[in-house]
Amino acid sequence: MTGAAGGEAFRPDPRLPGGPLPGAWQRCRETLPLVAPARRRQLRILVVGTGLAGASAAATLAEQGYQVRVITYHDSPRRAHSVAAQGGINAARNYAGDGDSVERLFQDTIRGGDFRAREAGCYRLAELSGAIIDQCVAQGVPFAREYGGTLSTRSFGGTLVSRTFYARGQTGQQLLYGACQALMRQVAAGRVELLPRRELLELVTDDGVARGAICRNLVSGALETHTAHAVLLASGGYSNVFHLSTNAVKSNASAIWRAHRQGAWFANPCFTQIHPTCIPSGDPAQSKLTLMSESLRNDGRVWVPAAAADSRPAAAIPEAERDYFLERQYPRFGNMVPRDVASRRARERCLEGHGVGPGGRSVYLDLGEAIARDGRAAIEARYGNLLEMYGRITGDDPTRTPMRIYPAPHYTMGGLWVDYHLMSNLPGLFVLGEANFSEHGANRLGASALMQGLADGYFIAPATVAAWLAGQPQPDLAPDHPACREARARASARIAALRRPPAAGVAPVTADSLHRELGLLMIEACGISRRADRLRAAGAELERLRELFRERLHVPDHGCGLDPELEKALRLEDFLDLAGLMLADALAREESCGAHFREEHQTAEGEARRDDARFAHIAAWEHGGEAPPRRHEEPLTFVASRPDRRNYR
Numbered sequence: 218m219t220g221a222a223g224g225e226a227f228r229p230d231p232r233l234p235g236g237p238l239p240g241a242w243q244r245c246r247e248t249l250p251l252v253a254p255a256r257r258r259q260l261r262i263l264v265v266g267t268g269l270a271g272a273s274a275a276a277t278l279a280e281q282g283y284q285v286r287v288i289t290y291h292d293s294p295r296r297a298h299s300v301a302a303q304g305g306i307n308a309a310r311n312y313a314g315d316g317d318s319v320e321r322l323f324q325d326t327i328r329g330g331d332f333r334a335r336e337a338g339c340y341r342l343a344e345l346s347g348a349i350i351d352q353c354v355a356q357g358v359p360f361a362r363e364y365g366g367t368l369s370t371r372s373f374g375g376t377l378v379s380r381t382f383y384a385r386g387q388t389g390q391q392l393l394y395g396a397c398q399a400l401m402r403q404v405a406a407g408r409v410e411l412l413p414r415r416e417l418l419e420l421v422t423d424d425g426v427a428r429g430a431i432c433r434n435l436v437s438g439a440l441e442t443h444t445a446h447a448v449l450l451a452s453g454g455y456s457n458v459f460h461l462s463t464n465a466v467k468s469n470a471s472a473i474w475r476a477h478r479q480g481a482w483f484a485n486p487c488f489t490q491i492h493p494t495c496i497p498s499g500d501p502a503q504s505k506l507t508l509m510s511e512s513l514r515n516d517g518r519v520w521v522p523a524a525a526a527d528s529r530p531a532a533a534i535p536e537a538e539r540d541y542f543l544e545r546q547y548p549r550f551g552n553m554v555p556r557d558v559a560s561r562r563a564r565e566r567c568l569e570g571h572g573v574g575p576g577g578r579s580v581y582l583d584l585g586e587a588i589a590r591d592g593r594a595a596i597e598a599r600y601g602n603l604l605e606m607y608g609r610i611t612g613d614d615p616t617r618t619p620m621r622i623y624p625a626p627h628y629t630m631g632g633l634w635v636d637y638h639l640m641s642n643l644p645g646l647f648v649l650g651e652a653n654f655s656e657h658g659a660n661r662l663g664a665s666a667l668m669q670g671l672a673d674g675y676f677i678a679p680a681t682v683a684a685w686l687a688g689q690p691q692p693d694l695a696p697d698h699p700a701c702r703e704a705r706a707r708a709s710a711r712i713a714a715l716r717r718p719p720a721a722g723v724a725p726v727t728a729d730s731l732h733r734e735l736g737l738l739m740i741e742a743c744g745i746s747r748r749a750d751r752l753r754a755a756g757a758e759l760e761r762l763r764e765l766f767r768e769r770l771h772v773p774d775h776g777c778g779l780d781p782e783l784e785k786a787l788r789l790e791d792f793l794d795l796a797g798l799m800l801a802d803a804l805a806r807e808e809s810c811g812a813h814f815r816e817e818h819q820t821a822e823g824e825a826r827r828d829d830a831r832f833a834h835i836a837a838w839e840h841g842g843e844a845p846p847r848r849h850e851e852p853l854t855f856v857a858s859r860p861d862r863r864n865y866r
């Protein structure tokens with residue numbers, strides 16, 4: 218199916234609104250069917266995940282009166298990975314009086330994503346952004362304030378205005394506490410049943426409609442069946458396919474991958490974001506990387522020694538012998554270029570021998586000038602916990618010596634395909650937050666993920682899920698329905714296969730060691746920079762890893778429920794399959810756009826060269842079973858923006 222080149226039209230319908238973009242969401246919402254309050258009590262919704270997207274959706278739907286069941290693999294909903302978000306959340310409020318507006322946030326988002334997102338979705342996000350701030354302030358989220366009481370803002374990459382609201386370097390934590398407190402109110406009211414320490418292993422579908430999930434109770438080991446009239450996946454992103462990433466160690470792709478295997482299309486899997494400012498890996502046995510928020514680039518200047526292989530300490534390198542390469546290459550945006558650009562340039566400098574630290578695999582992020590200008594106390598007040606975190610991990614004081622940073626996998630713009638209503642192509646399956654592919658195109662702008670997750674959870678899903686439920690006549694499935702039994706059998710068979718001992722004489726491998734190998738393979742072939750020959754070679758190497766997984770990975774059964782090795786193996790199995798789809802997607806997209814940089818497609822200045830004639834579309838992949846996956850194209854049209862070449866110079 219090829220929408221773009223004169224083939225069949227793209228199906229399913231993305232249900233994009235007609236008419237002008239301003240007000241389109243409001244007009245759409247006003248046409249959505251409603252459910253009578255008394256009927257809501259009879260309808261069950263299953264929400265997977267208690268990050269910002271899941272917690273906000275569950276709380277809001279329960280507030281409306283639906284019966285909501287929430288599952289999370291954490292012991293507490295507040296441990297969801299959203300708690301780690303540091304820098305802030307965008308909103309077009311123009312509190313800084315620097316010319317911001319909904320239109321500008323829309324334009325920045327669509328351009329930041331290199332024109333690979335839907336205009337209607339980006340516009341809705343910009344329109345909802347202000348309401349998110351109001352909602353969170355009403356919940357008591359302690360955003361930073363000016364002396365006079367108004368909310369403070371700061372800048373993030375890819376923008377020329379100050380629109381990022383923040384709570385020191387702990388914005389995600391504070392937002393999540395707000396959402397979880399709303400969730401717990403509903404738990405106390407009996408409208409939300411919260412089931413922690415459960416992991417989704419299979420989606421239940423009946424006749425192509427999502428009807429529930431099979432979960433493993435991580436304490437008892439039992440498989441449980443949860444059925445519902447609508448299923449919402451808010452299970453986060455899949456950056457841990459690279460093994461080392463800024464995500465929490467347990468963040469995984471299983472919920473969306475299992476849904477994909479049941480028929481949900483996966484959109485733009487190769488659009489993954491490498492964040493430029495992370496603490497470099499210092500140990501081969503390390504299990505995760507730590508982010509240094511992009512907000513630090515407001516005050517920090519990025520540089521390397523101008524001379525290659527200069528091993529003098531930073532303080533011994535005079536100003537004239539430093540290369541502030543982002544400021545030199547991008548005078549207009551300087552250190553605030555978007556993440557894809559900053560990451561690529563840092564890597565390039567390191568490859569050319571200008572990198573600093575062990576192996577020359579890092580660049581400096583220097584707060585020296587800002588401290589001299591504003592004073593140490595002001596900088597510590599702005600970034601306190603980030604500086605402390607850096608000090609604890611590296612042993613260096615970033616207020617006295619520049620930080621060393623290097624790009625690391627961070628965020629995944631790809632995810633399950635959803636329409637404007639956040640419904641996947643499987644009726645009844647909604648996907649929210651980082652788990653879906655929407656609104657960030659080929660590169661997410663800093664501080665826009667929290668905005669999207671909360672727009673999905675507080676405002677969009679509560680309207681569109683209700684609309685689905687209004688027209689949903691089927692009764693809830695009984696747990697022994699054949700569709701449930703079949704899904705449970707699939708989950709049991711997977712676990713049984715992992716319990717099977719390897720053949721005699723075969724050396725066993727662990728999930729950790731295989732995951733590390735997978736990460737190295739993916740970062741080299743499908744990381745900051747990609748090339749057809751390397752992608753193909755990685756495909757062959759991936760087959761070898763899959764075979765090792767099948768033949769040599771053995772998870773013994775100790776007869777008790779708690780089984781972290783089984784959890785790792787199940788997640789790794791899904792990562793191995795997803796990696797194959799990412800390589801296929803990166804190979805098929807023969808252009809450079811945003812974070813997807815194909816070396817064969819660049820300008821003389823080393824910038825991404827898009828091919829709008831062939832690739833102005835969303836690639837939505839259908840699982841092929843034993844056959845290769847099928848690629849579908851949803852064409853993108855631009856009427857309110859002009860898809861010219863991104864230029865941050």
Ligand SMILES: Cc1cc2nc3c(=O)[nH]c(=O)nc-3n(C[C@H](O)[C@H](O)[C@H](O)COP(=O)(O)OP(=O)(O)OC[C@H]3O[C@@H](n4cnc5c(N)ncnc54)[C@H](O)[C@@H]3O)c2cc1C
Binds near residue numbers: 266268289299471472
């Ligand atoms: C270090 C860091 C800093 C960041 N800083 C910012 C920032 O400043 N601003 C910004 O906009 N964005 C930031 N981001 C991105 C942003 O935090 C995330 O995109 C966002 O929080 C994701 O929220 P979510 O609700 O979609 O998923 P998550 O918060 O990841 O929650 C996923 C939930 O799903 C559950 N789950 C997952 N799989 C399963 C399963 N199989 N079964 C059961 N439960 C499951 C988990 O238990 C969890 O509750 C940052 C990201 C990182 C890594």
